[in-house]
Amino acid sequence: xxxxxxxxxxxxLKSLALIVPLLIGxxxxxxxxxxxxxxxxxxxxxxxxxxxxxxxxxxxGLKLFVKETILPSSANTLIFILAPIITFLISLFVxxxxxxxxxxxxxxxxxxxxxxxxxxxxxxxxxxxxxxxxNSKWSFLGSLRSAAQMISYEVSIGIIILCVxxxxxxxxxxxxxxxxxxxxxxxxxxxxxxxxxxxGLAETNRSPFDLPEAEAELVSGYSTEYSAMGxxxxxxxxICKYDFDVNYSYYIFSWxxxxxxxxxxxxxCPGLFLVRFKDNCNPFLIYLGKSxxx
Amino acid sequence: xxxxNIFFFFFSSLSIIFSFFVIISKNxxxxxxxxxxxxxxxxxxxxxxxxxxxxxxxxxxxxxxxAVLFLFVIMMLxxxxxxxxxxxYRYLPISFIFGSIFFFEFFMLFYLDLVSVNTNYLYLFxxxxxxxxxxxxxxxSNIVALGQLLYTYFSYLFILSGIILLVSMLGAISLTLHRxxxxxxxxxxxxxxxxxxxxxxxxx
Numbered sequence: 001x002x003x004x005x006x007x008x009x010x011x012x013l014k015s016l017a018l019i020v021p022l023l024i025g026x027x028x029x030x031x032x033x034x035x036x037x038x039x040x041x042x043x044x045x046x047x048x049x050x051x052x053x054x055x056x057x058x059x060x061g062l063k064l065f066v067k068e069t070i071l072p073s074s075a076n077t078l079i080f081i082l083a084p085i086i087t088f089l090i091s092l093f094v095x096x097x098x099x100x101x102x103x104x105x106x107x108x109x110x111x112x113x114x115x116x117x118x119x120x121x122x123x124x125x126x127x128x129x130x131x132x133x134x135n136s137k138w139s140f141l142g143s144l145r146s147a148a149q150m151i152s153y154e155v156s157i158g159i160i161i162l163c164v165x166x167x168x169x170x171x172x173x174x175x176x177x178x179x180x181x182x183x184x185x186x187x188x189x190x191x192x193x194x195x196x197x198x199x200g201l202a203e204t205n206r207s208p209f210d211l212p213e214a215e216a217e218l219v220s221g222y223s224t225e226y227s228a229m230g231x232x233x234x235x236x237x238x239i240c241k242y243d244f245d246v247n248y249s250y251y252i253f254s255w256x257x258x259x260x261x262x263x264x265x266x267x268x269c270p271g272l273f274l275v276r277f278k279d280n281c282n283p284f285l286i287y288l289g290k291s292x293x294x
Numbered sequence: 295x296x297x298x299n300i301f302f303f304f305f306s307s308l309s310i311i312f313s314f315f316v317i318i319s320k321n322x323x324x325x326x327x328x329x330x331x332x333x334x335x336x337x338x339x340x341x342x343x344x345x346x347x348x349x350x351x352x353x354x355x356x357x358x359x360x361a362v363l364f365l366f367v368i369m370m371l372x373x374x375x376x377x378x379x380x381x382x383y384r385y386l387p388i389s390f391i392f393g394s395i396f397f398f399e400f401f402m403l404f405y406l407d408l409v410s411v412n413t414n415y416l417y418l419f420x421x422x423x424x425x426x427x428x429x430x431x432x433x434x435s436n437i438v439a440l441g442q443l444l445y446t447y448f449s450y451l452f453i454l455s456g457i458i459l460l461v462s463m464l465g466a467i468s469l470t471l472h473r474x475x476x477x478x479x480x481x482x483x484x485x486x487x488x489x490x491x492x493x494x495x496x497x498x
Contacts, residue, residue: 004297079327110435114350121358125330128362132323132369140369151362171437 018095018106026239027057067228072134075225079133084226084233087126091240094119098248099174112173113165116248117158120203123241124150127222130234134225142221146205146212153202160196163189200248204241302342309335322368326361333357347436 031046031053038045046053071077097112099105109115124147131143165171167189168179186193202209205221213221223234312335315328333356340349444452 076321076323079323109346110437111346111350114347114354118350118353118358121354121362124358124362125327125365128365128369129323129327144366147362147366154358 014106015096019092022092022095022240023236026236027061028054029239030060031057061232064228064232069229070225070227072136072225074135076133076135079129080225081230083126083130083133084230084237087123087130087237088233088240090119090123090126091237091244094244097173098244099177105174108172108174111171113161113171113176117154117161120241121151121154123237126237130226131222134222136225138219139222139224142212142219142224146222149205149209149212150203153199156199157196157203160192160199163192204238298342302339305335305338305342309339323365326364326368329364330357330361333361345436347440 034056035045035053046056049055049059071080094116096106097109097115099108127143127150128147131139131141131146134140164176164185167185168176170176170179205212223231226234309332312328312331316325316332319325319328333352337349337352337357340346340352
C-alpha cells in the first residue's frame with residue numbers, strides 16, 4: 001500500500017515539475033510575443049505591471065480567472081464546458097515523452113513519436129466540439145476551418161517525421177536525440193526543417209496561416225462564445241501547442257540538446273532549465289518568419 | 295499483476311458503458327463522442343496487452359481520422375434529434391440475430407483457445423533474419439518485431455494491401471472528380487508560348 005502511495009506521489013511530483021515550469025514559460029512567452037510585436041509596431045508594449053511588464057501575463061491570467069464565465073443559453077452545456085479543458089489537457093499530455101536531458105524524461109516509451117502524433121490529432125476534437133457546442137455560426141465556421149487546417153497539416157508533419165525516423169531508425173525520442181551525436185539532422189535535412197516549421201505554423205494557426213481566426217469574417221473563430229477561464233484555456237493551449245511544435249522540431253532535428261550534451265558548462269545545467277531557457281529564445285525565430293511572410 | 299487486473303476491469307467496463315451510450319444517446323454528436331471514448335478504452339486495453347504500437351495506430355487511425363470524418367459529416371448534415379422510443383423496437387429482431395452470431399463467434403474463440411499477444415513469438419520462425427542471439431536474450435520492441443515479420447514473411451501481403459489502399463484512393467478521387475466544360479480555364483502553356491509574331495494576325 002505504501003509502495004503504491006509513494007509511486008503515485010512520485011508521478012504527481014514529476015508531472016508538477018513538468019507542468020509548472022511549462023506554464024511559467026508560456027506566460028513569459030506571451031509577454032515576449034507582445035514585446036516583440038510592439039517593437040515591430042514601434043510602441044512599447046506591456047510595461048506597467050512589474051519591472052518591464054514582467055508580471056503582465058500573471059495579471060492577465062488573474063483577471064481572466066476572476067471574470068464571470070458566461071454560458072450561452074442555447075449552448076450544449078456539458079460539451080461546451082468540457083471542450084476547452086480537453087484541448088488544454090491534450091496540449092499538456094504531449095510533453096510527457098519529451099526528453100529533457102540524458103536519462104531524464106517523464107515516460108520513455110518506444111513509440112514516442114507515434115504517441116505525439118496520436119495525441120496531437122486529438123486536439124482537433126476540442127476545437128470541433130467547442131465550435132459546435134457553442135451553437136453560433138461564427139464559432140462553428142471558425143472551428144471547421146481550424147480543424148480542416150490542423151488535420152491537413154498533420155499529414156505533412158507526419159511525412160516529414162517519417163524521413164527523420166528513416167535516418168534514426170527508432171521511434172523513441174531519446175534514441176532519436178542519441179542518434180544525432182554524429183550529425184544533427186538539421187544539416188542534411190535542412191529543407192525538411194523549413195517545411196516542418198511552416199507546417200507547425202499552419203497547425204497552430206499562426207500568422208501567415210491565421211485564416212481560422214480571420215477577425216473580419218469570423219469574430220475570433222472557435223473561441224468566440226468563450227469567456228473568462230474557457231478563453232484562457234484556449235489561449236494557453238495555442239501557446240502551449242506552438243511552443244511544443246517548435247520544441248519538437250528541436251528534438252527531431254536537434255540542434256540544441258546536442259549542444260547541451262557537447263559543450264562543457266551546459267553539461268551540468270539541469271535539462272528542464274535549459275529547455276525553458278531555449279523556449280524563450282524561440283519567438284525571435286518565429287517573428288523572423290512572421291515578418292518575412294507578412 | 296493485481297494493478298493490471300484493476301486497469302483491465304476499469305477500461306473494459308468503461309468501454310462497455312460508453313458503447314451503451316453510443317446506442318442510447320439521442321443526439322448523434324453525443325454518440326460519436328462516446329464512440330471516441332470506446333476507441334480510447336480499446337486502445338488502452340491493447341496497451342495493457344503490451345501491443346503499444348497497435349494501440350497508437352488504433353488511436354491515430356480510428357480516433358484521429360475515422361471519427362473526425364464521422365463528426366464532420368454528422369455536424370454538417372444537421373441531423374435532428376431522433377425519437378428514441380419509436381425506432382428502438384423496430385431494429386430489435388435483426389440486432390438480436392447479429393448479436394447472437396457475434397456472441398457465438400466469441401464463444402467459439404474462447405472455447406477453442408485464446409493466445410495472448412506476445413512479442414517473443416519470433417522464435418517460431420527459424421530464419422537467418424530473425425533467429426539471432428541478441429533478440430532471443432533481449433526482448434525486441436513491438437515495432438521491430440512487426441517490421442521483421444512484415445518485411446520478410448508477409449511482404450507479398452504487405453505490398454498487396456498497399457495496392458488495395460492505392461486502388462481505393464484512386465477510386466475515391468475518380469468518383470469525386472468531374473470535369474466541367476462550361477468553365478473558362480487558364481492554360482499556362484498557351485500563355486507562355488504566345489509571342490509577338492503569333493499573337494498579332496493580319497486578317498484581310
